Amino acid sequence: MSNTVFNRTNIFIALQYLLSRKKQSILATLGVMLGVTTFIVMINFMTGVNDFLDDAVFNGSPDITVGAKKDAQKHKKFETRISSLPDVTEIDQLLTEDENVQSFAHQVQSPAILISNTMQLPGGINGVFPEEEKHMVELERRLLDGKGFESLKDENSILLGVSLAKKLQVSVGDELKMILPNGKRTQLKVGGVFSFGITTIDNVRTYFSANTLQKLLGQEQTTTHIHIKLKDRNNIALKSKITSRHDDVVVEDWQDSNKTIVIGNKVRDILTWSVSFALLLVAGFGIYNILNITVIQKRKDIAVLKTMGYASGDIVFIFLVQSIIIGVLGAILGIALGYAISYGISVTPLDTSDFIIVDTYPINFTPVYYLMGFVFGVLTTILAGYFPSKKASKVDPVTIIRGA
Amino acid sequence: MILEATHINKYFKDPERHQVLHDVSLQLHDGELISVYGESGSGKSTLLYILSTLDTDFDGSLQTQGRDIKSLSSIELTNFRNEHIGFVYQFHYLLPEFNVLQNIMLPAMKLRDRTKEEIKADAMTLLEEIGMKDLAFRPSYKLSGGQQQRVAIARALINNPNLIVADEPTGNLDQKNTEMVFELLKDITENKGKTVVMATHNPKIYKNSHRAIEMIDGFVRL
Ligand SMILES: Nc1ncnc2c1ncn2[C@@H]1O[C@H](COP(=O)(O)OP(=O)(O)OP(=O)(O)O)[C@@H](O)[C@H]1O
Ligand SMILES: [Mg+2]
Numbered sequence: 113m114s115n116t117v118f119n120r121t122n123i124f125i126a127l128q129y130l131l132s133r134k135k136q137s138i139l140a141t142l143g144v145m146l147g148v149t150t151f152i153v154m155i156n157f158m159t160g161v162n163d164f165l166d167d168a169v170f171n172g173s174p175d176i177t178v179g180a181k182k183d184a185q186k187h188k189k190f191e192t193r194i195s196s197l198p199d200v201t202e203i204d205q206l207l208t209e210d211e212n213v214q215s216f217a218h219q220v221q222s223p224a225i226l227i228s229n230t231m232q233l234p235g236g237i238n239g240v241f242p243e244e245e246k247h248m249v250e251l252e253r254r255l256l257d258g259k260g261f262e263s264l265k266d267e268n269s270i271l272l273g274v275s276l277a278k279k280l281q282v283s284v285g286d287e288l289k290m291i292l293p294n295g296k297r298t299q300l301k302v303g304g305v306f307s308f309g310i311t312t313i314d315n316v317r318t319y320f321s322a323n324t325l326q327k328l329l330g331q332e333q334t335t336t337h338i339h340i341k342l343k344d345r346n347n348i349a350l351k352s353k354i355t356s357r358h359d360d361v362v363v364e365d366w367q368d369s370n371k372t373i374v375i376g377n378k379v380r381d382i383l384t385w386s387v388s389f390a391l392l393l394v395a396g397f398g399i400y401n402i403l404n405i406t407v408i409q410k411r412k413d414i415a416v417l418k419t420m421g422y423a424s425g426d427i428v429f430i431f432l433v434q435s436i437i438i439g440v441l442g443a444i445l446g447i448a449l450g451y452a453i454s455y456g457i458s459v460t461p462l463d464t465s466d467f468i469i470v471d472t473y474p475i476n477f478t479p480v481y482y483l484m485g486f487v488f489g490v491l492t493t494i495l496a497g498y499f500p501s502k503k504a505s506k507v508d509p510v511t512i513i514r515g516a
Numbered sequence: 517m518i519l520e521a522t523h524i525n526k527y528f529k530d531p532e533r534h535q536v537l538h539d540v541s542l543q544l545h546d547g548e549l550i551s552v553y554g555e556s557g558s559g560k561s562t563l564l565y566i567l568s569t570l571d572t573d574f575d576g577s578l579q580t581q582g583r584d585i586k587s588l589s590s591i592e593l594t595n596f597r598n599e600h601i602g603f604v605y606q607f608h609y610l611l612p613e614f615n616v617l618q619n620i621m622l623p624a625m626k627l628r629d630r631t632k633e634e635i636k637a638d639a640m641t642l643l644e645e646i647g648m649k650d651l652a653f654r655p656s657y658k659l660s661g662g663q664q665q666r667v668a669i670a671r672a673l674i675n676n677p678n679l680i681v682a683d684e685p686t687g688n689l690d691q692k693n694t695e696m697v698f699e700l701l702k703d704i705t706e707n708k709g710k711t712v713v714m715a716t717h718n719p720k721i722y723k724n725s726h727r728a729i730e731m732i733d734g735f736v737r738l
Contacts, residue, residue: 121625132613416609419570420623420671421598423591510571513605513683514561 143395148446151388174339217244239325258284258304269303403500415512435497443489524576551722554731602672662693682714
């Protein structure tokens with residue numbers, strides 16, 4: 113006597129039922145496949161983009177920025193001096209003592225006009241202290257051409273974001289003129305070109321020696337901003353700590369500065385999960401329907417199986433196995449197709465995008481997502497198959513056979 | 517004796533409580549071919565479902581091999597039926613997804629007291645006995661009614677049960693097939709020592725059985 117329902121006979125019967133309605137079985141399998149494929153492609157794509165943006169944003173911009181408060185009253189139309197950040201020493205002290213601060217760097221930012229042989233662009237200059245800034249930004253990883261922060265030892269060297277360089281039609285080694293608000297003209301040389309991959313940075317970002325900039329501006333002691341990297345960027349208690357002690361500075365955290373990107377990431381997450389869930393739900397309903405109809409149509413056969421000695425457990429198994437086979441098959445096909453499509457996207461060249469600057473879309477191939485897709489697919493079918501199977505096992509042979 | 521029913525009373529609650537079997541007592545012996553006949557609605561099928569242990573919702577007792585059927589759990593009953601009782605219905609109820617041979621093998625594939633090869637060999641022997649060996653691999657729905665009923669009898673026999681319960685096995689068959697099926701059942705009792713109890717409306721059958729029991733409005737006529 114076979115005591116376990118998991119035996120070759122029950123599987124054989126289940127297979128026979130599946131094969132006797134090939135069309136429906138194939139359709140159900142394709143349904144699961146579609147759900148899993150969509151999940152895989154979407155999650156690969158969306159998390160790929162999200163990770164890419166996170167990396168660019170969090171590496172390209174500080175978690176917290178401290179700047180000088182713009183005084184509307186004193187603001188003149190043609191400001192020739194740039195406003196300094198007050199209390200720099202006290203704030204430095206505070207940051208050194210704070211446990212959550214990973215590193216911080218001072219910057220001197222000034223408006224400037226950049227002039228190449230062919231172009232003239234108004235913009236801004238970021239004066240940085242290379243020894244500090246290298247702990248804030250991994251520029252080496254972003255460098256397309258030339259040198260990174262070490263090239264700023266040469267006081268006429270400027271580093272440009274790739275889009276900005278393109279607009280100015282310059283490349284490494286080319287000459288560039290800079291006009292500061294005080295009217296000072298300086299001859300510069302492009303020392304390096306970098307790309308963070310997002311237009312909001314690559315369009316405007318420049319790096320220049322802060323010391324040189326201070327000298328050129330004639331404001332030797334001026335700092336305009338402090339950039340801070342946190343150990344835990346979700347803990348921004350530091351922000352209120354600074355504002356409560358210094359009311360003449362403006363403090364921005366990463367969420368303020370990257371609102372659109374933060375929201376975009378959330379939207380993409382929600383989209384991925386809801387679309388995948390909806391598709392799997394539809395696939396699940398498909399299986400539920402097919403099995404339910406089968407159970408109703410096959411009530412007599414189930415009754416006969418029961419009179420022959422097939423117990424309720426056997427019947428549940430026979431029907432559940434059908435949906436599990438559909439689920440596993442659909443999930444495997446879905447994973448394969450999902451991978452193929454994701455791979456296809458990852459190697460399809462992109463022209464230009466307004467938002468991110470990449471050759472191809474960033475795709476996240478993390479295996480965990482494939483495992484998740486598989487588990488979701490199979491889980492859906494087990495759930496969908498369970499109720500019809502239970503129903504089948506409750507068929508009362510006497511009622512059915514008598515009713516014929 | 518393989519089965520003893522004593523003082524069986526059966527009620528249905530639908531549409532209102534009414535009694536369909538009245539104090540039925542019956543003994544079935546080895547090698548016996550017993551026919552139950554009587555008017556439509558007299559309770560033949562109801563009695564057979566009780567004797568075959570499918571219906572345990574009755575008053576009275578049903579004993580087999582010293583065991584009280586009512587004391588068995590549902591899984592024990594299922595296993596008991598699988599091993600000891602074969603069924604034949606008026607509508608043969610072969611499973612259309614399976615071929616003739618597979619249909620016959622199904623009860624044994626559940627019992628698993630032999631290897632699959634042995635089961636197959638036994639099924640082929642049975643097919644030979646019912647004269648259908650050459651149809652072994654045909655889908656079961658591509659058989660005539662008489663052929664299907666013979667296959668159903670072979671299926672009832674595959675686990676070598678002591679008791680075969682048949683509810684109007686010839687009800688849907690023509691004269692020739694009726695005789696063929698009846699001879700087959702009779703042969704089982706006389707040459708294999710099995711017990712067959714069947715419901716029938718056919719006088720030729722119940723008159724030629726070893727024992728004929730008439731049912732009238734739920735009573736066994738003595
Ligand atoms: N599920 C049920 N609920 C209520 N009453 C039932 C049920 N099944 C059968 N009956 C009633 O029980 C009585 C006996 O029915 P049964 O099927 O045993 O008759 P039968 O002798 O087999 O008739 P037939 O020759 O037509 O097959 C009938 O009056 C029938 O209406
Ligand atoms: Mg009847």
